[in-house]
Structure formats: C-alpha cells, structure tokens
Amino acid sequence: MSLAQRMAIENPHITAVAVEATEFPDLVRRYRINGVPKTVVDDRVEILGSLPEPDFVRSVLAERLPKDA
Template identity: 45%
Template sequence: MASLAHQFALAQPLISADVVSASEFQAYSSRFAVQAVPKTVVNGRKDIVGGMPEPLFVAEVLRAAGIDPDNPT
C-alpha cells in the first residue's frame, strides 16, 4: 500500500502520499484510530485496513475524491 500510494502521487499531482511510522508517532496515529497496520486513511476519512490490489485501491481513492469509479465520464 505504501509504495502504491507513492506511485499514485507521482502519477497525479493532486495526490500527496504519506507513509507514517505508527510506532514512532503514536499520538499522531491515534488521531486516526490506527489500531492495526497497514492502515490507509484517505482525506482523513476513508479507512482501509490491510492490503488491497491496485484496481480496488485506486477505486477507493476516487470515491474519496467524490468520483464514482464505476461511472467513467
């Protein structure tokens, strides 16, 4: 998920991708209710726990951006 998120950011200037060491920044991580890793948070809201294949991950990112991934325009 970490490298995929970075690649999304390199491909799309509108994306910023952070990889956060949850054990080093426990207070920061607790703000996002991180209890298991990897955990991915998109726009501070959408939570994804665990890994996810690239097509599903990009669909989640689109949803978080308010775009329907199943309805290409």
C-alpha cells in the first residue's frame, strides 16, 4: 500500500485504496485475488506481489505511459 498511497499524494487524479482481502470476499472474487499483495489498477492492470519503486510506478502507469517512456 505504501507506494500506491505515495502516488496518490503526488497526483490529485490518483486514488489508492487498501482492501483487507479476507473481509471483502465479493471483491476478492471479482478481481480473482489468489494471493496478496495484489494491486489492481482501473480494474484492468494487475500486479502480483511487491515490486521496487521504479517497477511499481511503471507497472501502475503501464497503460498511461508512451511506449518509449
């Protein structure tokens, strides 16, 4: 959650939600959560596990960055 919330601090368009998986089985089913931490961006991009900052930021922004960025 740390890097996601740091991204939210940086940009007013970004929201970061930590979801306690065991308490929300409906969301776990909807996003097919098989392990944690799992990050879901805009219901499309999925990131499994923890990543170092540069990789996490690029993965979260995968669909927003120009291909050569």
